[in-house]
Amino acid sequence: MSQSVLPAQRPAGRPLRAFVLGNRAALGTLSVFLVMIAVFMAANPAVFTNWNTYNSVLVTLPVAIFLVVPLVFIVTVGEIDLSFPATFGVSAWVFALLVQAGLDPFLAVLAAMATGAGIGAAVGCLIIYGNLSSLVASLGMNFMLRGFIMIVTGGKSIALISLSDAPAYRILSGDLYGLPVQVLWALGFAVFASQLFTRHRFGARVHCVGDNPDSAAQMGIDVRRVRMMTFAFMGLGAALAGVFSTMINFTWWPTAGDGYLLTAIAAVFVGGTPTWGGIGTVTGGALGALIV
Amino acid sequence: MTNRLIELRHVRKSFGSVFAVSGVSLHVDKGEVVGLLGDNGAGKSTLIKILAGVHAPTDGEILVRGAVVQNWSAARSRAAGIETVFQDRALCVQQSIVRNIFMGRELAGAFGFLRVAKQTQEAERLMREIGFTSKVFSPHSIVGQLSGGERQGVAIARAIYNKADLIILDEPTTALSLTETEKVFRFVRAVREGGRSILFIGHNIHHVYDIADRFIVLDRGRVVLEVARDEVASAEELISFMEGIAHPVAGKAMPFADKMRVLA
Ligand SMILES: Nc1ncnc2c1ncn2[C@@H]1O[C@H](COP(=O)(O)OP(=O)(O)O)[C@@H](O)[C@H]1O
Numbered sequence: 001m002s003q004s005v006l007p008a009q010r011p012a013g014r015p016l017r018a019f020v021l022g023n024r025a026a027l028g029t030l031s032v033f034l035v036m037i038a039v040f041m042a043a044n045p046a047v048f049t050n051w052n053t054y055n056s057v058l059v060t061l062p063v064a065i066f067l068v069v070p071l072v073f074i075v076t077v078g079e080i081d082l083s084f085p086a087t088f089g090v091s092a093w094v095f096a097l098l099v100q101a102g103l104d105p106f107l108a109v110l111a112a113m114a115t116g117a118g119i120g121a122a123v124g125c126l127i128i129y130g131n132l133s134s135l136v137a138s139l140g141m142n143f144m145l146r147g148f149i150m151i152v153t154g155g156k157s158i159a160l161i162s163l164s165d166a167p168a169y170r171i172l173s174g175d176l177y178g179l180p181v182q183v184l185w186a187l188g189f190a191v192f193a194s195q196l197f198t199r200h201r202f203g204a205r206v207h208c209v210g211d212n213p214d215s216a217a218q219m220g221i222d223v224r225r226v227r228m229m230t231f232a233f234m235g236l237g238a239a240l241a242g243v244f245s246t247m248i249n250f251t252w253w254p255t256a257g258d259g260y261l262l263t264a265i266a267a268v269f270v271g272g273t274p275t276w277g278g279i280g281t282v283t284g285g286a287l288g289a290l291i292v
Numbered sequence: 293m294t295n296r297l298i299e300l301r302h303v304r305k306s307f308g309s310v311f312a313v314s315g316v317s318l319h320v321d322k323g324e325v326v327g328l329l330g331d332n333g334a335g336k337s338t339l340i341k342i343l344a345g346v347h348a349p350t351d352g353e354i355l356v357r358g359a360v361v362q363n364w365s366a367a368r369s370r371a372a373g374i375e376t377v378f379q380d381r382a383l384c385v386q387q388s389i390v391r392n393i394f395m396g397r398e399l400a401g402a403f404g405f406l407r408v409a410k411q412t413q414e415a416e417r418l419m420r421e422i423g424f425t426s427k428v429f430s431p432h433s434i435v436g437q438l439s440g441g442e443r444q445g446v447a448i449a450r451a452i453y454n455k456a457d458l459i460i461l462d463e464p465t466t467a468l469s470l471t472e473t474e475k476v477f478r479f480v481r482a483v484r485e486g487g488r489s490i491l492f493i494g495h496n497i498h499h500v501y502d503i504a505d506r507f508i509v510l511d512r513g514r515v516v517l518e519v520a521r522d523e524v525a526s527a528e529e530l531i532s533f534m535e536g537i538a539h540p541v542a543g544k545a546m547p548f549a550d551k552m553r554v555l556a
């Protein structure tokens with residue numbers, strides 16, 4: 001038996017280097033983006049040095065992060081989900097209806113989260129147990145749920161003016177020294193999810209299932225369960241995105257969520273998660289959301 | 293029968309209309325090395341996948357430590373102390389050595405968060421123990437960048453981690469260099485000395501002959517021969533038996549003719 005000691009290939013003292021290497025795709029695009037901003041600033045200082053321009057980004061970016069981050073899990077596990085815009089819409093609708101009915105907004109958030117996770121699990125069920133293509137099933141689900149919203153509401157939105165006085169509003173999407181609080185929530189979500197992705201049993205299994213489902217099954221991993229949970233997590237993220245979007249605008253629209261389909265998917269790939277499954281980056285996805 | 297670790301009774305497995313395994317009964321006792329022989333396509337891998345819980349048998353019974361098991365699965369097989377090094381190695385090639393070693397059996401603490409440092413340490417120790425060490429890779433190396441022998445090392449390291457009672461090795465020496473093959477043999481002997489069992493599959497009869505206490509020959513999904521080591525005079529005798537099965541010659545005497553089971 002050889003006695004040679006294995007050298008550590010990832011020296012603990014150089015986390016910055018590891019971070020840069022791990023996210024080079026996203027960082028590359030980010031630097032192009034920064035150069036572009038600099039050029040625009042020089043060309044039109046009036047618009048591009050105005051804080052409000054960036055503030056509006058900070059208002060919507062968190063919503064995108066709640067979508068992009070779980071979508072990284074979905075792509076890594078080797079699936080795709082195109083139903084999240086409608087899940088976003090339905091969950092936010094549940095939130096709006098409950099708040100309108102006078103329920104405590106915190107409870108309404110929980111109900112929306114449960115709705116989102118439930119829809120995600122249902123989509124997962126269709127795909128995994130119904131043996132359908134994830135592309136077809138999730139897109140079909142997207143149209144079906146959106147159609148349902150449109151038929152029931154007749155295309156009417158719900159205004160939630162009273163929300164601005166609720167403590168829930170101040171905690172979830174108020175202002176903290178001029179910074180929209182939802183940015184912190186989104187950041188917290190991204191950090192939590194990236195820990196889940198890289199340092200948790202669930203994340204480890206998501207990687208293995210996306211890498212080689214046969215190997216994962218041979219090692220006793222319940223492949224279907226892992227996929228189901230990934231879809232449920234996607235639904236949960238979509239619900240949170242829906243709630244935050246509704247709070248920020250004090251209004252729920254029947255089309256809520258539709259605009260995020262392509263941007264969220266683009267952010268995942270711009271962030272450096274490849275299409276084939278098995279590997280991905282949550283940090284990259286969050287940076288991708290910033291760029292897109 | 294406290295000595296009986298695992299047993300199959302009249303197990304059959306069909307894929308569509310073909311039977312890959314058609315009525316096999318066999319057992320592995322504590323502390324013995326059983327060599328499972330047979331031509332390509334004989335059903336060896338299918339059989340061990342049934343033991344490993346990957347394939348559910350079409351019918352038949354599986355007994356572990358004397359008791360019939362229900363709803364046998366890969367997770368249950370591992371929990372029962374059976375580790376398998378599959379013919380295809382069952383690795384995830386885009387993942388690190390650590391993640392492969394702990395696949396499906398992660399060391400996790402509170403709320404399922406991984407004990408990252410502990411996993412890394414254990415992976416390092418296992419790789420050293422198995423002797424598949426190299427200066428150029430660490431526990432964080434990606435498995436896809438390793439050589440065939442090194443990948444095999446990862447699969448074996450994974451199989452010895454929890455001191456399983458039975459380790460199944462499906463053609464572990466195929467595509468290995470001589471020194472690597474020697475390492476595998478040393479490993480098999482060490483496991484037996486530790487009082488644990490091995491089911492060793494191979495089609496290189498010399499390899500199996502050197503290490504097994506008992507031989508089982510499979511042909512077209514059936515057991516055609518089961519002999520103890522001391523009933524066999526030489527590897528050549530086994531080889532001539534296998535050739536006789538593959539290309540029967542009328543009138544030619546077969547070795548083990550008295551012990552042979554069904555021959556179509
Ligand atoms: N998953 C499967 N689907 C269909 N046929 C299979 C499958 N696995 C094995 N077989 C068939 O079963 C027979 C036995 O294969 P296998 O158990 O791999 O043999 P061996 O390991 O002895 O070479 C072969 O004819 C093979 O084609």
Ligand SMILES: [Mg+2]
Binds near residue numbers: 336337338462
């Ligand atoms: Mg085989």
